[in-house]
Amino acid sequence: MLKLRLLEWVKKTTKGKQNKLIFPSLIGKQEKDFSKPATSRVNNYRKKLGFTARDKTFHSTRHTIADELRNQNVEEYSISKILGHSKTDVTSGYGSDTSLLILKKYIDSCYDDFDFEPLKQMKL
Numbered sequence: 001m002l003k004l005r006l007l008e009w010v011k012k013t014t015k016g017k018q019n020k021l022i023f024p025s026l027i028g029k030q031e032k033d034f035s036k037p038a039t040s041r042v043n044n045y046r047k048k049l050g051f052t053a054r055d056k057t058f059h060s061t062r063h064t065i066a067d068e069l070r071n072q073n074v075e076e077y078s079i080s081k082i083l084g085h086s087k088t089d090v091t092s093g094y095g096s097d098t099s100l101l102i103l104k105k106y107i108d109s110c111y112d113d114f115d116f117e118p119l120k121q122m123k124l
Contacts, residue, residue, distance in 0.1 A: 039057065039059065042057075043057065062083055062094060063094050063095045064095070065082070065083070066079055066083060066091065066094040066095035067095035067099075069082065070095065070102075071099050071102050073102075076088045076091060076092065079091050079094075
């Protein structure tokens with residue numbers, strides 16, 4: 001996204017103002033109805049591309065992004081801001097969880113200085 005100059009586009013679109021919509025054309029009939037028009041557009045593209053699974057939606061990408069950011073060790077506060085949540089407790093419900101490989105890495109790091117050789121030589 002950065003290579004596509006997303007940040008420059010956002011700055012130009014929002015004129016540098018915080019809390020301004022970066023996709024103003026996606027506003028629905030009501031001023032607070034931001035997600036429905038975007039979801040509708042993405043779902044139309046999704047169907048045209050042949051994605052028919054009902055669980056693969058516009059909103060599910062937010063959960064996937066939350067998972068990917070956690071797996072990159074991004075702190076919850078930053079993930080919350082990226083997803084547009086005002087509180088991290090909302091963000092904690094997003095995504096499936098941190099991958100087992102990441103968790104294993106943390107568990108393994110607890111034993112970096114532990115010598116397992118005597119245990120390996122024991123007869124059980």
